[in-house]
Amino acid sequence: MVTGIRSSLRLACIAMCAAAIGGAHAQGDRSARPGDFDYYVLTLNWSPTYCAGREDSGNDRGRSSRYDEEADTGGGYRFFNDRRNGRSSGSDEQCNGSRPYAFVLHGLWPQYERRGWPESCRTDYRPWVPNELIDRMLDIMPSRQLVIHEYKKHGTCSGMDPRGYFAAARKAYNSIRIPDEFQDLTKPLRVGPEEVRRAFLEVNRNLTPDMVQIVCSRNRLQEVRVCMSKDLQPRPCAESRRLCNYDTVTMPPIRGGGQGPRGGPTQRGDRL
Incomplete structure (x- = not known):
């Protein structure tokens, strides 16, 4: 009897481990071929939330930012080159109010229809930007x-x-209109995730609720994600799970005052 129980537990453990390994692989597939994916996720990040998070964790007192840490995993050499060339690190400029960043482009992410995404694909050229x-x-x-x-x-x-x-990423970004109420936010705004979704749907009539995902970080709005086909047309997201479990979230105000990058005179001035 005891032997049977032990065998059952051993099999259950093996099954759970296999599932965990399979799930991890599905979330970040590094064996994929370039171009082998099903659709894109356009990710718009509410920049003031990122900056507030830096302050919460003490990053402004000498610790690296989330963006800096991400860059160091794949392109840290460029970060150090920038410093030698006298360029700012980027994250400081993002949060010091010198530019009024609001909804910014985080990325255009290839996705699989069935859970997960490809990442860091091998190319036949050096992926130098x-x-x-x-x-x-x-x-x-x-x-x-x-x-x-x-x-x-x-x-x-x-x-x-x-x-x-990046031409495709800019085209996707420019295809989504940012609601006016989020263009010039000078005070913290308490808002429901569904209110944010509705605001985007109202000014982007080609979107439906299943095409837009709202993401929060703690009790702050973090991102708005829009699912797009490979030719950058809006489409339903493959996963419908909720990415923000708060009834209301805070949108910290735009730093530096004025409108964010989508509201200024150079909104579409720099084209590739």
């Missing part, structure tokens, strides 16, 4: 390190070179 191209993306992406990281992790799986990938 030229400085000139990085500079041209900084009106909608707030960090040089983020630009580099996004191409290395996600862009390499798109089947496009850096110029083609």
Whole structure:
């Protein structure tokens, strides 16, 4: 009897371990071929939440930012080159109020229809993002390190070179209108995740609720994600799970005052 129980427990453990390994593989597939995916997720990050999170964790007192840490895993050499060239790290500029970042482009992520996504795909060329191209993306992406990281992790799986990938990312970003009430936020706003979704649906009539996902970090709005086909047309998301379990979240105000990158005079000035 005891032997039978032990055998059952052993089999259950093996099954759970196999499931865990399979799930981990499904979430980040590094064996994928470039271009072998089903659809995109356009990710719009509420920049003030990122900056508030840095302050919460003490990052502004000398610790690295989340974007910096991500960049160091795939393109840290470029980060150090930037410092030698006298360029700012990007994250400081994002949060010091010198530019009023609001909804910024986090990335355009290839996804699988059945759970997970490809990442860091092997290419037959060096996945180097030229400085000139990085500079041209900084009106909608707030960090040089983020630009580099996004191409290395996600862009390499798109089947496009850096110029083609960021042209597609800008086109996708420009295709989504940001609601006016989020363009010039000077005070913290308490809002329900579904209110944020409805606000985007009202000004983007080609979207339906199943195409838009709301993501929160603790009790703050973190991201709005829009699912798109490979030709950048809105489509339903494959996963319908809720990514924010709060009834209301806070949107910290835009730093530096004024409107964010989608509301300023250079909104669409820097084209690839």
